[in-house]
Amino acid sequence: MSTLTYVIQLVQGGLGNLAAYLAAHVLLCLLPAFFIAGALSALIPREAVTRYLGRDAPKLISYPAAALGGFVLAVCSCTIMPLFAGIYKKGAGLGPAITFLFVGPAINILALTYTGVAIGMDIALARIILSVLFGIGIGLIMALTFSRDDASHAEETTGAFAGTASVSTGTKVFLLLLIALLIAGTLQVSVLTNDYARVMLPVAGFDRLQEALDQLVPFDPSQGEEGVSVQGAILIGLLAVIGISAWFGLNRVDEGYNRWTAISLSLIALTLFIASLRVTPSATALELRLTGKSLAVAAAMLGLLYVAVKYLDDYQTQEWLWESWRFVKQIFPLLIVGVFAVGVIRGWINPLWIQTLAGSNTVLANLVGVAFGVFMYFPTLVEVPIAKMFLSLGMHRGPLLAYLISDPELSLQSILITSSIIGRTKAWVYVAWVAVFSTLAGWLYGAWVDGMSVWMTAALLLAGFGGLLTILRWVSKRQRASASAETAESKRAEAV
Amino acid sequence: MEIKVLGIGCPKCKRLEQIAREAASEAGVEATFTKVTQIKDIMAYPITGTPALVIGERVVSSGRIPQKQEVITWLTEAMTVS
Numbered sequence: 001m002s003t004l005t006y007v008i009q010l011v012q013g014g015l016g017n018l019a020a021y022l023a024a025h026v027l028l029c030l031l032p033a034f035f036i037a038g039a040l041s042a043l044i045p046r047e048a049v050t051r052y053l054g055r056d057a058p059k060l061i062s063y064p065a066a067a068l069g070g071f072v073l074a075v076c077s078c079t080i081m082p083l084f085a086g087i088y089k090k091g092a093g094l095g096p097a098i099t100f101l102f103v104g105p106a107i108n109i110l111a112l113t114y115t116g117v118a119i120g121m122d123i124a125l126a127r128i129i130l131s132v133l134f135g136i137g138i139g140l141i142m143a144l145t146f147s148r149d150d151a152s153h154a155e156e157t158t159g160a161f162a163g164t165a166s167v168s169t170g171t172k173v174f175l176l177l178l179i180a181l182l183i184a185g186t187l188q189v190s191v192l193t194n195d196y197a198r199v200m201l202p203v204a205g206f207d208r209l210q211e212a213l214d215q216l217v218p219f220d221p222s223q224g225e226e227g228v229s230v231q232g233a234i235l236i237g238l239l240a241v242i243g244i245s246a247w248f249g250l251n252r253v254d255e256g257y258n259r260w261t262a263i264s265l266s267l268i269a270l271t272l273f274i275a276s277l278r279v280t281p282s283a284t285a286l287e288l289r290l291t292g293k294s295l296a297v298a299a300a301m302l303g304l305l306y307v308a309v310k311y312l313d314d315y316q317t318q319e320w321l322w323e324s325w326r327f328v329k330q331i332f333p334l335l336i337v338g339v340f341a342v343g344v345i346r347g348w349i350n351p352l353w354i355q356t357l358a359g360s361n362t363v364l365a366n367l368v369g370v371a372f373g374v375f376m377y378f379p380t381l382v383e384v385p386i387a388k389m390f391l392s393l394g395m396h397r398g399p400l401l402a403y404l405i406s407d408p409e410l411s412l413q414s415i416l417i418t419s420s421i422i423g424r425t426k427a428w429v430y431v432a433w434v435a436v437f438s439t440l441a442g443w444l445y446g447a448w449v450d451g452m453s454v455w456m457t458a459a460l461l462l463a464g465f466g467g468l469l470t471i472l473r474w475v476s477k478r479q480r481a482s483a484s485a486e487t488a489e490s491k492r493a494e495a496v
Numbered sequence: 497m498e499i500k501v502l503g504i505g506c507p508k509c510k511r512l513e514q515i516a517r518e519a520a521s522e523a524g525v526e527a528t529f530t531k532v533t534q535i536k537d538i539m540a541y542p543i544t545g546t547p548a549l550v551i552g553e554r555v556v557s558s559g560r561i562p563q564k565q566e567v568i569t570w571l572t573e574a575m576t577v578s
Binding site: 042045046047050073081082083085086087089090091254255315319326329330417420421 | 504507508511535536538539542543544545546558559560561563564
C-alpha cells in the first residue's frame with residue numbers, strides 16, 4: 001500500500017467519523033442541549049441556588065445544593081471557578097465548595113446528553129448518580145480532613161449569598177419544554193419511533209446519491225462504524241447554512257433581532273424536524289415518514305415559541321439565544337476537529353493494546369482509565385467521541401466510566417487554579433481523592449455491567465462510604481480533642 | 497470615573513466590557529476601564545458570579561450581562577452622586 005492511499009484512507013476515516021457523528025447523533029440531542037445550556041446560563045439567576053450555599057446553611061442542605069447546583073451553574077467555566085472560590089471563602093466552606101467543583105463538570109447537560117446518545121443511557125445515568133454521590137463524599141472527606149483550617153479561615157460574612165431571587169413560572173415552563181424537546185428527540189420508545197403518516201416526494205435519483213455517499217464514506221458495520229445517509233447529508237448541509245445565518249443573526253442578538261435571526265431560527269426548527277423524520281430513498285422517490293418523534297418535536301417547538309413570546313420578555317429571549325450561540329461557537333469547532341482527529345487516529349490504534357490494558361474490569365484497568373483522563377486534556381465534549389472509540393476498540397465499560405469521570409474533572413490547568421484558591425496541600429489531596437473515587441466509580445459500574453446485582457453494588461457503595469466517614473470522624477475528633485488539650489495546656493502555662 | 501470589569505477572561509466578560517464601553521461613550525462619561533482577572537482580586541468584591549461590573553468601587557451587577565441601557569442609568573447615577 002502506497003503512502004498516498006494510506007493517507008487518503010486515514011482522512012476518509014476522519015471524514016466518515018465526522019459525517020456519521022454530525023448526521024446521526026449531534027442534531028436531535030446536541031442542538032436542544034445547547035439551547036438548554038444557554039437557558040440555564042441566561043435565565044436562571046445565580047441566587048436561586050447560591051442562597052442555599054451560605055455560611056449558615058445546614059450541611060443537609062448545602063451539600064445536596066452544591067451537587068445539584070452544578071447542573072444549573074456549572075455550564076460555563078466563567079461560573080465554576082469564581083463560584084467555587086466564593087463558596088469556599090464566603091459561603092458554606094471547603095466541603096460544599098469541593099462538592100460543587102467535583103459534580104459540576106460531571107453533570108454538565110451537554111456532556112450528559114452527548115454521552116447518553118453516543119455511548120449509552122446506562123453510562124450517562126451511572127455518571128450522574130456516581131458523581132453526585134462521590135462529589136458529596138469527597139466534599140465531606142475534605143471538610144473533615146481540613147476541619148481545623150476550615151474553622152479558622154475568614155470569619156467575615158458578606159451579603160453575597162443572601163439574595164432571594166427566584167425563577168418565574170414562565171421560565172420554568174420554558175426550561176421544561178426545552179427538556180421535553182431533548183427527550184422527544186433522543187428517547188427510543190415505540191410511541192416515538194412508530195410511523196404515523198407517509199409522504200412520497202417524487203424526486204428521482206436519491207438512490208444514486210446514497211450509493212455515492214457510501215462510496216465517499218466507506219464504513220464497516222462490524223467495527224461499529226456508521227455511514228452517511230441521504231438524510232444525514234441533507235442535515236449536514238442544513239447545519240452549514242445554519243452556521244452562516246446564525247453568525248449574522250445571533251452574534252449580536254442581545255442588541256436586538258434582525259432578519260437573519262428569524263432565518264436562522266426557522267432553519268434550526270426545520271433541521272430538528274427533518275432530523276426526526278424517517279427518510280428512505282428509492283429509485284423513483286424519497287419517502288418521508290412522520291414518526292411520533294416528529295410530532296413530539298414539532299409540538300415542543302411550538303410550545304417554546306408560545307411561551308417565549310407570551311411569558312418571557314424580549315431581553316430574556318435575546319440573552320438566551322446569545323448564550324446558546326456562544327456555547328455553540330465555543331464548543332462546536334473544537335468538537336468537529338476532535339471528532340475528525342478521533343476518526344483518523346482510530347486507524348492507528350491496535351485494538352489489542354486497549355484490550356490488554358483495559359479490556360476487563362480490574363482495579364488496574366480502572367486506574368489506567370483515570371490516568372489517561374488526568375494526563376490527557378481534551379476540550380469539552382471531545383472526551384465523548386474518544387470514549388466511544390475506546391469502547392469500539394474493546395475497552396470495558398467500567399474503565400470507560402472511570403475515564404469519563406476523571407477527564408473533565410482534572411487537568412493540569414484546573415489543578416493549578418484550584419490550588420491558587422485553596423492552597424497546594426488541599427488541592428493535591430483533592431486530586432488524589434478524585435483519582436481514588438473515579439477508579440472506584442468505574443470499578444463499581446464495571447462490576448454492575450458484569451452482572452453484580454444493583455443491591456450488592458449499592459450495599460458496597462454505602463458500606464464503603466459509611467466506613468470511610470466513621471474513620472475520618474474519629475480521626476478529626478481526636479485531632480480536635482488534642483488541639484483543645486493543647487490550648488488548655490498553653491492557657492494553663494500562661495496562667496502560671 | 498473608574499469602571500472595573502471583573503472576570504477571568506471568558507467571552508461573557510469581553511461582551512460586558514464592550515457593552516460598558518459603548519454605554520460610557522453614549523452617556524458621554526469619561527471613564528477609565530480596568531479589567532480584574534485574578535480570582536484573588538475578584539473575590540475581594542462581594543460577588544458570587546462573574547462577569548461583574550463595578551462603577552466607582554460599587555458593584556452594580558454580577559453573574560450576568562446587563563443591558564446597555566441599564567449601564568447608562570448606573571453611570572448617570574454615579575455621576576450625580578459624585
